[in-house]
Amino acid sequence: MLLTMPLSRQKYLPTFSQWKKFMSNLYLFTARVAARERLDKIISDLKDTDAQFGNRACVYATGSFGRLEAGPDSDLDLFIITDSRADDPEKSQLSAVDEIKIKSKIIETAEKNDLAKFDGGGRFLTSHLMESFVEWLGSNEDDFRNTLTGRMLMLLESKPLVGSQVYEKTINLVICKYFRDYNGHEETFTPAFLFNDIIRMWRTFCVNYEFYRKDGDSRYKIKNLKLKFSRMLTCYSGIIYLLAIFARDGRVQPNDLKATIAISPTERLEAIAAVDFGFDERVISELQQHVQSALTCYSEFLELTHKGAKKALKEYNAEEMKWREKSYAFGRSLSKIIDCLGSVSERSDGLRRLILI
Structure with missing residues (x-):
């Protein structure tokens, strides 16, 4: 049952404790805690690998573990990034034996950890040189080499398992590429390149x-459902969070993108609806309604997919019609959040229109 809140009067806004109580009752928060515990166990089991290779490479989880919503049957989706040699930037610091x-x-x-088998029999367990994440950015090679997916999922749904310093170095390299026009436009920078x-x-x-x-x-019915929920949220939660910052501040800074990366897709929606995010009462009230509906x-959706493939199907x-409508309702809620953020100012509406046209 959605909380109904008039859009114009502060006294009708739910208190922070009321908001958190409602949110904490959702299944996704139970799933988040469980996923975090499992992820911490995986990181602990890889600590020797981190000690041996963490200064030369990173391994980061994406997918359900990266989003902190892994279920009982989730597998471990990940990417391996290697740092380049100082004397030859086109070569990895890792040998072939190191990668093995x-x-x-x-x-x-x-x-x-009793995880599901790797997708494709492990054929996606390949490594990328750090520089490749920016070398092909914007080209057709970017998709062909899988660097588009690796880079985007690093920004939108990732958690480092090994090599946090290399992980951060890669993120900084990517941010510099997206913010290459930032100098001289610090007070008004619009992240159009990143949004596109x-x-x-x-x-x-x-x-x-x-x-x-x-x-x-x-x-493929469940795959379609995942496309309309988790894949959509991965992409549009990043856009929504940065659009919210732009609506509030009139600009986006490199550290704002780092803040986006540091939290999960569902946490981004929670964050923009918090009273202390900085919007006026009308915007907060409207955002809370749409965020509540979306989450x-x-x-x-998570509760269904966590029941296992056969039972979920x-x-x-x-x-089927109920789940189709639920997926449409989820998409509409994200669209209303974007429209609400666009209504904050003429400039934020301009960035909103960039998403559409």
């Missing part, structure tokens, strides 16, 4: 789904 050792430890850790790349990632998710979808394969739908088939 890292991958072997990752597989061992996944098995030790995030939108490109979302469109890539959509067309890739259609490419791989097989008619008559019922598993309620999302929580129900059975329940989806039993109420």
Whole structure:
């Protein structure tokens, strides 16, 4: 049941404790705590790998672990980034044997923690040179080499498992590329380049789904649901959080993107609806209603998918139209959040329109 809040009177805004009580009752917060505990265990099991290779490479989780919403059957989606040699920037600091050792430890850790088998039999356990995340940015090679996906998921849904310093170094390198026009425009900077790349990632998710979808394969019903929930939230939570900062401050700074990276997609929605984020009472009240609606739908989606593939598919088939409508309602809530943020000022509306046109 949604809390109903008039949009014009501060005294009708829910108190912080009321807001947190409602949010804490959602399944997604139970899932977040459990995922965080499992992730910490994985990081602990990789501490020797971190000590041996963490100054030359990083391994970061994406997918459900990166979003802090892993379920009982979740696998470990990850990327491996290697730093380059000082004497030859086109070569990795890791040898082929070093990479084998890292991958072997990752597989061992996944098995030790009873995680699902790696997607594609482990064929995606490949490494990227750090510089490749910016070298091909904007080109057709970016998608072909999988650096678009690796870079975007690092920014939008990642948690470092090994090599936090290399992870941060890679993030700083990527941020510098997106903010290359920042100097001289510090007070008014608009992250148009970044927004366009995030939108490109979302469109890539959509067309890739259609490419791989097989008619008559019922598993793709759940994949479609995941596209409309988790994939959509990954991309648009980043846009929403940065749009909120732009609406509030009239600019976006490099540290704002770092703050976006540091929190999960659902936490971004929570953050912009908090009373202390800095919006006036009308905007806070409207945002809280739409965020509550979005996270309620999302929580129900997580609860369904965490029941396991077979049971989730059975329940989806039993109420397919309900789940379709729920996915549409989730998308509408995100759209209303964007519209609300666009209404804050003429400049924020300009950035909102960039998302649309």
